[in-house]
Amino acid sequence: MDSVTKRYPDGTVAVDRLTLEIPDRSITVLVGPSGCGKTTTLRMINRMVEPTEGTITLDGADLQRQPVTALRRSMGYVIQNAGLFQHRTILDNIATVPRMIGWGKQKSRERARELMERVGLDASLAKRYPYQLSGGQQQRVGVARALAADPPVLLMDEPFSAVDPVVRKGLQDELLRIQDELGKTIVFVTHDIDEAIKLGTMVAVMRTGGRLAQYAPPAELLSDPADDFVEDFLGADRGIRRLSFFASEGLQLTTAPVVRVDATAEQLAAPDAPYLLVTDVEGRPLGWSEPRDLTAGDIAAERLLPYGRPFVPGTDSLRAALDCAVLSPTGWAVAVDGDGRVTGVASQQTIGEAIRTAHGAADGRTAGPGTDGDRPAGAAGIAKAAP
Amino acid sequence: MNVLNFVNAFFSDSAHWHGYDGIPQRLLEHVQYTLLALGIAAAIGLPVGLLTGHTGRGGNAVAFVATAARALPSFGLLVLIAVVVGIGLLPVMIPLVVLAIPPILVTTYEAVRSVDPAPVDAARGMGMHESSILFRVELPVALPLVLSGLRSAAVQVVSTATIAAYVSLGGIGRYIIDGLYQRNYEKVVGGATLVALLALVTLAAFWAVGRLAVSPGVRRR
Numbered sequence: 001m002d003s004v005t006k007r008y009p010d011g012t013v014a015v016d017r018l019t020l021e022i023p024d025r026s027i028t029v030l031v032g033p034s035g036c037g038k039t040t041t042l043r044m045i046n047r048m049v050e051p052t053e054g055t056i057t058l059d060g061a062d063l064q065r066q067p068v069t070a071l072r073r074s075m076g077y078v079i080q081n082a083g084l085f086q087h088r089t090i091l092d093n094i095a096t097v098p099r100m101i102g103w104g105k106q107k108s109r110e111r112a113r114e115l116m117e118r119v120g121l122d123a124s125l126a127k128r129y130p131y132q133l134s135g136g137q138q139q140r141v142g143v144a145r146a147l148a149a150d151p152p153v154l155l156m157d158e159p160f161s162a163v164d165p166v167v168r169k170g171l172q173d174e175l176l177r178i179q180d181e182l183g184k185t186i187v188f189v190t191h192d193i194d195e196a197i198k199l200g201t202m203v204a205v206m207r208t209g210g211r212l213a214q215y216a217p218p219a220e221l222l223s224d225p226a227d228d229f230v231e232d233f234l235g236a237d238r239g240i241r242r243l244s245f246f247a248s249e250g251l252q253l254t255t256a257p258v259v260r261v262d263a264t265a266e267q268l269a270a271p272d273a274p275y276l277l278v279t280d281v282e283g284r285p286l287g288w289s290e291p292r293d294l295t296a297g298d299i300a301a302e303r304l305l306p307y308g309r310p311f312v313p314g315t316d317s318l319r320a321a322l323d324c325a326v327l328s329p330t331g332w333a334v335a336v337d338g339d340g341r342v343t344g345v346a347s348q349q350t351i352g353e354a355i356r357t358a359h360g361a362a363d364g365r366t367a368g369p370g371t372d373g374d375r376p377a378g379a380a381g382i383a384k385a386a387p
Numbered sequence: 388m389n390v391l392n393f394v395n396a397f398f399s400d401s402a403h404w405h406g407y408d409g410i411p412q413r414l415l416e417h418v419q420y421t422l423l424a425l426g427i428a429a430a431i432g433l434p435v436g437l438l439t440g441h442t443g444r445g446g447n448a449v450a451f452v453a454t455a456a457r458a459l460p461s462f463g464l465l466v467l468i469a470v471v472v473g474i475g476l477l478p479v480m481i482p483l484v485v486l487a488i489p490p491i492l493v494t495t496y497e498a499v500r501s502v503d504p505a506p507v508d509a510a511r512g513m514g515m516h517e518s519s520i521l522f523r524v525e526l527p528v529a530l531p532l533v534l535s536g537l538r539s540a541a542v543q544v545v546s547t548a549t550i551a552a553y554v555s556l557g558g559i560g561r562y563i564i565d566g567l568y569q570r571n572y573e574k575v576v577g578g579a580t581l582v583a584l585l586a587l588v589t590l591a592a593f594w595a596v597g598r599l600a601v602s603p604g605v606r607r608r
């Protein structure tokens with residue numbers, strides 16, 4: 001988009017000289033307060049709205065020169081509340097575009113079935129009508145319908161804003177998974193900054209009046225907001241949220257305070273630690289205890305302190321690790337492997353050091369004191385781990 | 388003498404069951420007038436209602452035409468036109484069509500207008516042509532209302548088609564007019580009963596069409 005302006009007939013300037021380069025095969029999120037021109041921007045891409053000034057090019061070709069129906073058919077379009085056709089079954093809703101471009105009934109329905117599976121809809125829903133589906137299911141149908149003819153571009157306007165937070169998280173994870181498999185060029189509109197940060201490869205923050213405030217990858221947005229508006233919009237805990245972008249892989253773990261439930265008296269006495277983490281014989285965590293409360297051969301799992309929610313180094317981010325440590329009654333975070341076996345524990349202090357190292361690496365500065373040079377915790381900003 | 392006796396006498400008189408003045412013949416004529424008038428009114432009211440409803444333009448004109456048409460008295464119109472063009476089918480058809488157009492036109496317009504804009508937006512965004520949007524997205528959802536407009540037009544035409552008898556045509560109105568003239572109340576009541584029955588049959592027919600034509604997804608059951 002090159003210096004694109006949209007002025008509605010009533011004089012409202014919805015988008016003001018917006019210049020934006022949207023990368024292929026990744027998710028670009030437009031985010032900003034209500035009325036800042038996100039929807040208008042999105043709808044100029046499929047020409048549901050025509051720009052007043054400026055040009056939009058797709059792969060070097062001016063959109064204005066392309067026939068509008070062909071253009072729209074090459075772009076999937078998902079809207080808030082899905083906008084399903086209530087007189088058609090779920091299967092026929094999804095098959096709409098394939099039917100429209102002449103795939104034939106059989107092939108279109110086959111394709112629709114395939115997509116139902118892809119977006120996580122049970123095949124038994126195929127013959128139902130939209131009113132028989134929950135909001136989240138309808139939204140999945142909306143996504144499937146947009147993907148049906150395999151368009152290279154997907155435009156999504158607040159697709160998940162009408163569902164509750166739990167369902168929304170499921171839909172977001174699903175979208176990321178689908179995107180991993182299909183590699184579409186997605187433009188995604190939301191007013192929810194957390195959603196933008198979670199989904200976006202690039203995030204465009206817009207301000208009222210249709211102007212671009214900042215266009216950057218989410219990690220950069222969190223570390224270097226361009227101005228007060230962006231900083232405000234990001235909210236108070238951007239420091240914590242930024243940790244989502246730092247891998248917990250390099251975190252220094254220790255196994256010293258970890259004891260098995262069948263430990264001998266010497267083993268229980270050996271560690272010099274205020275708390276011990278007791279595991280079962282297979283290494284799965286049972287709980288924390290002070291050493292003096294443990295008697296060899298007589299450790300009862302019920303009397304142990306809860307260990308909170310363990311994190312998986314490599315999969316989870318530093319944010320998850322910190323969260324673990326904060327929630328743990330002992331202040332120590334428990335790390336487990338994929339099978340739930342304890343691989344070690346980390347104190348809040350260790351995690352704090354890892355955070356400083358990660359920040360240092362991300363900011364390209366030398367890490368502060370108290371960090372070991374051999375810890376590559378600065379795989380920062382690459383791994384996008386779940387918070 | 389009560390009304391039921393009249394009804395009973397009318398329908399049990401075998402003379403009323405055959406010949407050019409028999410019930411089957413009169414019913415057939417009545418149904419023919421109704422269908423013709425309804426067909427013409429639908430041919431005018433439906434396309435205009437669909438188009439104005441889809442584009443959203445001309446809503447005021449629709450309302451104006453409908454109000455004006457409703458203000459015209461059917462019987463007065465019949466007499467007026469009969470005086471101008473003489474006796475025949477035309478003076479009967481014009482008032483019936485004028486009677487039927489407003490409910491068809493206005494309800495169709497309102498029906499299309501009231502379709503949820505989100506699916507329409509989605510359809511347009513996926514590159515559907517305007518005509519497909521109207522017929523494949525808006526009309527199926529608007530259909531129950533469109534049918535209700537046709538239904539009230541049909542019921543009104545069924546009862547008003549009795550005026551055909553005033554200009555020497557047939558239909559059930561014959562019994563009522565002739566009966567009044569001959570002071571044969573058995574005929575009057577019999578004719579009125581037939582009109583009422585035909586109106587009920589019309590309602591039943593529309594109910595059946597609704598069951599068949601409206602998607603379960605729109606009916607929501």
Ligand SMILES: Nc1ncnc2c1ncn2[C@@H]1O[C@H](COP(=O)(O)OP(=O)(O)OP(=O)(O)O)[C@@H](O)[C@H]1O
Binds near residue numbers: 008014191
């Ligand atoms: N058809 C229109 N005619 C006139 N003004 C419009 C029209 N559509 C949108 N606007 C105005 O343009 C501005 C941007 O609207 P837009 O819908 O793009 O905002 P948005 O960022 O998507 O907001 P939201 O988060 O509330 O959906 C608003 O001030 C809006 O009132």
Ligand SMILES: [Mg+2]
Binds near residue numbers: 038039040157
């Ligand atoms: Mg919007």
